[in-house]
Amino acid sequence: MERKIVIPGEVIVSGEDYLPGEGTEKQEGNIVALRYGLAEESARLVKVIALSGIYQPRRGNVVIGKVENITFNGWVVDVDSPMGAFLSLAEIPRYVNKEGMSEVLDIGDMVVAKIYDVSARGIDLTVKLRGLGKIEEGIIVKINSNKVPRVIGKEGSMINLIKEKTGCNVTVGQNGLIWIKGNSVEDELLVKKAIIFITENSFTQGLTEEMQEWFAKEKK
């Protein structure tokens, strides 16, 4: 099956050879799209990838959020999603005294976290893995969450190119927030400029090659 744009209610494939995945439904032997997006098939599973709309939180996503509130057993984090996100005290890699919670993460702090559960109540976050935790320095850029796959590129080709060319450390949150940390502000601003360039040209074919040329031009 080839990749194509589908609209709600459209039959993607018919027959018993396929299974309905995310954004699809089985109706009388046909796999029907339930939302607008790009239909893709992998291992007989047909799914629709969103091209627009708000961020849909998913288990395993790394996101960047802002601490909104401190409760008696954790932090409420705003991750730009209609559902509230919660970082429990038990999901901190070390022991934290209940009185000293604001010293670990205060209201207004930015945090890199991973989603370990999405339920009807909300999103549960964890920082118990390497690379996660409070953001101490650097800059944060916000882009449309649907453009995140383009910023990362195929198997991380784009993001690795940016890291290599600028020497900055870049963490891309699936919710569209990007944390840039480099040796100088100039480097960080160059990354920001590159990311904005990618989002503005996100439908171009061979964007990674074009970025290489772009960097060569910018470096002069």
Add this chain to the structure above:
Amino acid sequence: MTKEFKRPDGRKSDEIRKMTAKVGVIPNADGSAMFSFGDTIAIAAVYGPRKMHPQHSQDPEKGTLRCNYSMLSFSVSERARPGPNRRSTEISKITEWALEPIVMIKKYPNMVIDVHINILQANASTRCAGINAAALALAHAGIPMRGLVSSVSIGKLDKNLVVDLIKEEEDWEEGEGATDIPITLTSDGKITHLQLDGKITSKELKEVLKLARKANKEIYEVQKKALKESVQL
């Protein structure tokens, strides 16, 4: 029906005005679309799903679809007083009812999807253009839906049935006068909205539905094309 019936703009009785549709016209919205029937232009913007505010209007069973229809003050030849009025409140509610059966609102408890419809230019059939634009904007916002809806107005001018009325036809005074019947159908032919003010026989109404089904197929093709062509692979 008499064959020699002439419409004021020379269209055939089952001919729709030139339609245009475009999605992604409002960059700040989560989804947006423009739809026009000739001189009637509607734009729709979708925001959400987002947390319903105030909290007491939240519905823990299912989400809420909230529509807001408004005719801009410059959309008609005599300046319209801006802001909500009796007519726009009614059309907002009607639009909600026309769209609700296709939007899978159950997936978003305690949340609201806001649909703002603005009429930039009016020459009758504004609610139909608004519903068509809203359906496109909802799809563009990535909201799960069972399909699209397409809306068209069918008119009875004296004894003649015509598709897609213009202002001149709406004010028809000869013979029995004008009856305007806006109809919204899903892509598989189910009726989600039908309004009727005026007089019509049940036999004629069946004829009206037949015309609406045919017109809706054309509108659906335009909507489909707009969504598919908004991205190049």
